[in-house]
Amino acid sequence: DVQLVESGGGLVQPGGSLRLSCAASGFTFSSYNMNWVRQAPGKGLEWVSLIFSSGSNIYYADSVKGRFSISRDNARNSLSLQMNSLRAEDTAVYYCAASSRATGDAFAMWGQGTAVTVSS
Amino acid sequence: DIRLTQSPSFLSASVGARVTITCRASQGISNYLAWYQQKPGKAPKLLIYTASTLQSGVPSRFSGSGSGTEFTLTISSLQPEDFTTYYCQHFHSYPITFGQGTRLEIK
Numbered sequence: 413d414v415q416l417v418e419s420g421g422g423l424v425q426p427g428g429s430l431r432l433s434c435a436a437s438g439f440t441f442s443s444y445n446m447n448w449v450r451q452a453p454g455k456g457l458e459w460v461s462l463i464f465s466s467g468s469n470i471y472y473a474d475s476v477k478g479r480f481s482i483s484r485d486n487a488r489n490s491l492s493l494q495m496n497s498l499r500a501e502d503t504a505v506y507y508c509a510a511s512s513r514a515t516g517d518a519f520a521m522w523g524q525g526t527a528v529t530v531s532s
Numbered sequence: 533d534i535r536l537t538q539s540p541s542f543l544s545a546s547v548g549a550r551v552t553i554t555c556r557a558s559q560g561i562s563n564y565l566a567w568y569q570q571k572p573g574k575a576p577k578l579l580i581y582t583a584s585t586l587q588s589g590v591p592s593r594f595s596g597s598g599s600g601t602e603f604t605l606t607i608s609s610l611q612p613e614d615f616t617t618y619y620c621q622h623f624h625s626y627p628i629t630f631g632q633g634t635r636l637e638i639k
Contacts, residue, residue, distance in 0.1 A: 447628075449576075457568075457576065457619055459628040471626045474533075507575055517623040518566035518581035525575060 414438040414521055416508050421526030428498050428530070434491040434508030434523055442466075442486040445511045447519060448493050450504035450528075460506070461493065476502075498530045534558050536620050538631035544639045549610050553634045555603045555620035564623040567596055567605045570633075571616045579618075580605065612638075 420432040434446070448460040461482040462471045470482055481494040491508050505527050509519035535558040545551050555565065563583040568576040578587045580596035583603055593608040607614055615638050620631040 456633045457570075457621075457630040459621075459630065462626070462628070471628075473627050509575075515578065515587065516564065516566065516582035516585065518578050518587075518621070519568075519576070520578050520581075520587065522575035522577075 416510065416521055416523035418506065418508055418523045418526035421506065421528045423529045423531065424498055425532050426499060426530055429494070429496045430498065430528060432493040432495065432506055432508075432526060432528070434493075436489040436491070436510070439510070439521070441489040441510075443512065444521075445517070446482075446484055446491045447509045447511060448482065448491075449507045449509055449519070449522075450502075451507070451525075452501070452504040455504075458504075462511075463491070465512075495528070498528075500530050502528060503530045504528060533627055534561060534622055534624060534629055536622055536629055536631040538618075538620060538634045540634060541632060542635050542637065544637045545610055546639045547610055547612060549639075551607050551610060551636065553605045553618055553620075553636075555598075555605070555631050557601045557603075557622060557624075560600045561622045561624035563599050565596075565598070565603050566621045566623070567594075568619045568621065569614075569616060570619065576619065610636075 415437045417435045463482045479497045505525040507525045508523045510521040537556045565583045567580040570576040584596045618634045
């Protein structure tokens with residue numbers, strides 16, 4: 413079965429750091445672009461970052477640029493998001509999602525999400 | 533950045549009804565648009581990609597259309613499990629953005 417499993421969420425103080433991970437199984441991870449999407453409590457979806465299948469291209473939302481860093485390890489079928497200088501407005505459930513040209517770059521596979529709370 | 537505006541934001545309808553949700557882009561995005569369904573506490577689920585292609589496994593009562601700046605998601609005959617929230621998303625350029633969501637409620 414296709415699975416994306418996020419981990420690493422938790423409570424962190426403003427200005428702190430957190431590293432999220434996403435473990436993939438059941439599909440050819442190295443063939444898919446990978447994304448992070450977040451959802452603040454009671455709010456809509458916000459795309460955070462994208463890394464191409466080979467790692468050659470990386471993009472960020474303006475709201476996280478310079479603070480967050482996405483990376484992947486195709487040998488270990490894993491995706492990471494390093495989050496630094498965290499702010500209260502970064503509080504959200506963070507989802508990893510896989511996309512490919514086969515579905516027009518739409519996000520066909522999603523994890524269950526991991527919750528991040530930034531508070532003192 | 534390309535802004536996506538969904539209308540309506542809230543929609544009340546009955547089981548069996550036909551409903552349409554609109555997504556308008558602030559500039560032309562060809563057919564680089566997808567629709568998602570999200571149930572409370574769950575991850576979004578892909579329904580439609582490239583504006584009108586039904587994702588595998590999604591019931592045929594869901595359909596999408598449009599190109600350029602105006603897109604629609606239609607549910608032809610609402611089922612009880614369809615009453616939840618829907619989002620559009622574009623892939624034309626970066627940053628990728630989502631619409632604000634449409635919450636579909638039972639009348």
